[in-house]
Amino acid sequence: MIESIVDRENMINEYQNDLNKKIEALKEIEQLKEDFVATLTHDLKVPIIAEKNMLQFLLESRFDELTERQREVIVRIQNSNKELIELVEIILETYKLNETNIILNKERIDVNNVVETVIDEMRPIADANAQKINFSSEYDDFINADKFYIKRVLKNIILNGLSFTESGGTIDIETESDVNTVKIKITNYGKSIDENEIEHIFDKYYSSAKKFRKIGTGLGLYLSNKIIDAHKGKIEVVSEKDSKTTFIVLLNK
């Protein structure tokens, strides 16, 4: 009796060891894959940035005068180049965060000023699809936050909003402030997110992009959530069926 119990225990231990080894091997493969993607993405960044510079030179007529038609085409290429750079940066920053925790470089920042800067940076992408970005604010305020990371979050949410907005459509951005918190609200119209989908959108790699034949990594909201978490803030999502979706970034003052 006792012998068979001991045997069984040995067997269970062996299974456990075997399982642990397999888990370790899987983790190693996962790490290798992530390293591969990070290295590849990093290498991709170099030619993409070189292209960005060349396109800028072309638009400045450094090589020759451009016809109106040529200029239009180059502006289009410049915009897709810009989207590509955003994509590459989201991937690189996400993998960087896997290695080290987020180290915040906090400074006193003017919320409306940061929002306006991001909108200016995103405007060419919106223009390419004749989309409008409206901004309104009742009250401006300052917060202690990492400007670089907050900009990353806003860019991610705005890019998502634009990609779910049809050509010629509009997204609305509002800032609000109360005693303890500042809210940045980004709303896009038309498409909504199903209730049972909302709980997944912050998951690593979750993306419905493929469904809509768009480019997406599913890293944007995952990264954004991590950044806002590190600031002890919150991202809320309110989506009304077939009407609109609002992402609300809440940050403490």
Ligand SMILES: Nc1ncnc2c1ncn2[C@@H]1O[C@H](COP(=O)(O)OP(=O)(O)O)[C@@H](O)[C@H]1O
């Ligand atoms: N404004 C939005 N409207 C509708 N769905 C959204 C919106 N923002 C995000 N989502 C959903 O959340 C998913 C994850 O977003 P994200 O992490 O930025 O990844 P990606 O943009 O690469 O797909 C999107 O694929 C989409 O399904």
Ligand SMILES: [Mg+2]
């Ligand atoms: Mg995205």
